[in-house]
Amino acid sequence: MIECCLQINFVKDRGLQEQLREALVTAILAGRFIQDEALPSCRSLSEQLRISRNTVALVYEGLCADGYLISKPRSGYYIAPQYDPEQMKAEKPVELPPESQDHAPNWDKLFKKSPSHLPTINKPSNWMKYKYPFIYGQPDTTLFPMEQWREAARKITGSMRNHHWLHDLIDQDAPILLTQLRNHVLPKRGIIADDSEILITLGTQNALSLISQLLFHRQTPIGVESPVYLEAVNAFRLQNAPIIPHQVDQEGLVLGSQSRQCRYFYVTPSHQAPTGVSMSNARRKQLFEQAIEHDQIIIEDDFDSDTNIEQRSKPALKAHDRSGRVIYVSSLSKALAPGLRLGYIVAPTELIDELRSLRRLTYRHPPSYIQYQMAYFLSQGYYETFLNHYRENSAYRWGLLKHALDKHLPQCRYINTKATAFWVEAPQEVNTQHLAWRAAHQGVLIEPGINHFLEPSAPNNFFRLGFHAIAPDKIESGIITLAQALEQEIANHRNQ
């Protein structure tokens, strides 16, 4: 019998059988058992690992059923012949010239693009460990309707169903998801579209990337807001498109003399990212008129329309689009669970057809498993119910943060919008990058604003406060701590 050297540090949030099975499978596939020796008996393994004998027996039986082990009466469990280390050994490698003759390729010279050199918003990947993470873009996952999502998973994997989601759809999308979008999601934004005008994407970033790859190059100047959602601009820059920044005021993007030369506009009219300003009707009209006059295309990123806390949102720009010069992009997963990566583009059929071909060559289609599951989720009304809960919860958090800002950070100004974050202006002498650093040491994460601006002479005293990743009962104490950091920063500045 093999002296079993299985050491398992059982964790609490996973079942014992699951963990034992994983450890045994790992050991078998690593070739740690040989064919002629019995595995430890249920009794000895259960004693060694201090788990019940039944747990071990069930796992052993499962591994027999799946062909990993065989059971010999009155002798015990053995690994199946095909998992004998000798059997699993690969053929001998090809003999190659001595290593000295080869040297590593110079990758830097081979790169035709440098995506890693583009400026980006750095968020600590361990943000969950901070006490006061006022970061943007990570929703409160306790709001996720897990029970309904689990039901959706159970249904689409149900034995009576037709499992369309297993197949390669090549360049198609799940028809039932398109139906749900057409019937339940787009009408709320005032948009009427048929299936041929919709393309499912892996979220908004992917929508913008596909559009950029198809339409942009050195000679397509793109008008954007500044401050801006930087990852969109990065996607455009990857295609070498010239970026024409436009100021943002209380009514949204301000057109200027430089606007005429743009071939495209990228805008976030519902609530501007990152300032939260909602584009006024007058500005919407101006933008349209300018686009019609100069034959420009408008890319509308409607990222927060579903989730902002306003009772009645303005319709999308796309709702006014009679000639098909608005490319509309939005997300289904941003508020629900960004890890799901699901969004869509609405645009004229000609453009969607070409984007569909491009998508086929870049990744075929978004996983149909998630498309079908999301379609079920929408069809049962769970998505709408979630959005209502989310909005209520957002409004509550928004109120807490607004109250805390007014009370504890009176020296800071912010635009009073009903968006999903606060864009805050600190006193002019404050460098919010320094503030962010100082605050982080006290457990408070904020996002310095400077990276959102495109102008070289951008102000240094803005920052963004998200309010979804932080626990509501931490909001006020977080702002008090931030206020202390701000005082220290100001005092420090005066002493310099």
Added chain:
Amino acid sequence: MIECCLQINFVKDRGLQEQLREALVTAILAGRFIQDEALPSCRSLSEQLRISRNTVALVYEGLCADGYLISKPRSGYYIAPQYDPEQMKAEKPVELPPESQDHAPNWDKLFKKSPSHLPTINKPSNWMKYKYPFIYGQPDTTLFPMEQWREAARKITGSMRNHHWLHDLIDQDAPILLTQLRNHVLPKRGIIADDSEILITLGTQNALSLISQLLFHRQTPIGVESPVYLEAVNAFRLQNAPIIPHQVDQEGLVLGSQSRQCRYFYVTPSHQAPTGVSMSNARRKQLFEQAIEHDQIIIEDDFDSDTNIEQRSKPALKAHDRSGRVIYVSSLSKALAPGLRLGYIVAPTELIDELRSLRRLTYRHPPSYIQYQMAYFLSQGYYETFLNHYRENSAYRWGLLKHALDKHLPQCRYINTKATAFWVEAPQEVNTQHLAWRAAHQGVLIEPGINHFLEPSAPNNFFRLGFHAIAPDKIESGIITLAQALEQEIANHRNQ
């Protein structure tokens, strides 16, 4: 009370509650109920739809719980105020200049790329309706381990778990999936890699697309096999890379005088796509020597290594790669369920880092929901068990098809490989595009070979037979029907 006009054509493979709830949610969100009128009673709706009263009551209760309906004692069910059509109406649209002043953009002129113009392999999207679909790339979905997959879904959505998969991972991957790849999947191919050398992708197509976007342009000639996996070449062409076709013989890709000028090679050494030829050791050695001498990079597409029916596969080229000049790409979903879209790249850290930044800008990361579910699936040994069943089943199908070919199509030749499809040569006078058309009319789908060749003077008499989408008991009769179509085609040709 509203005279209910709900018409539901109940289908058998979905529950009644699910279908009724969907219909009611659709009607509510479409604004078809008004606030002051009661919905039909449970009794009247159940009679109208001929379903049990209990079913209606349960659905009504569920809709109350989720805020769609309210129940008034002794009066009935009403829609909640927020779903009143008046409440749901969007603001009035902005007034725009009269339509006549605007005209649709000329999209054709705006496209910077023409992905839809690249030649591709056309497979009828309704292939499931054909009796004898000898198509390639759609697995037999009855082999999918649905019970285990359902278990994986249940586990990762379990209430005790930490639901990492809900978050935006920005540019990261699920660590537990990387661990599984490192420990269970790559060693079988002779590959040792650490986490920083692995990038998860949305399948092989996505891996090739990311590599192309980062490394290729007009001045990077790429050596490829011909016949070839055309969608790979299409991804390269999208970056304007010159394609240098290389002949394939019984030992794989044949190097020639044109090989030296290539900067990259794209090869399928395990079994060449589409011919199925396994690259010999001598050729592997030659390819490496050439790459080392001329500082070329090898892209190894190991698409069928896990699923071909050989007892012992040759190790991957990557297993011999000491200096990091092999970029290895493979899939986790091709045989299991291509709709899942999951693959990976193994390459030097420098390259992976840059690809990771590029991936962040093109779609952030593959859905973490699927990554975590697949990691669970791998950790319990289900993937390996599936592959074993799949291989056994493939071998059985392979044998049936080989037998049928030998018996009923003796006039056709094929290379005897243990690959996942047969590459068949018809008599020289046969145009297999005509044959495919004729066969399709008799319910037989085959893939003409011409589109796989890159040379303008390519032979017209090849075709591919896949054997996974067709039911095993249909294989022989499918080949008999194909043989009849072939006879007709030959007769037709002689009469011309």
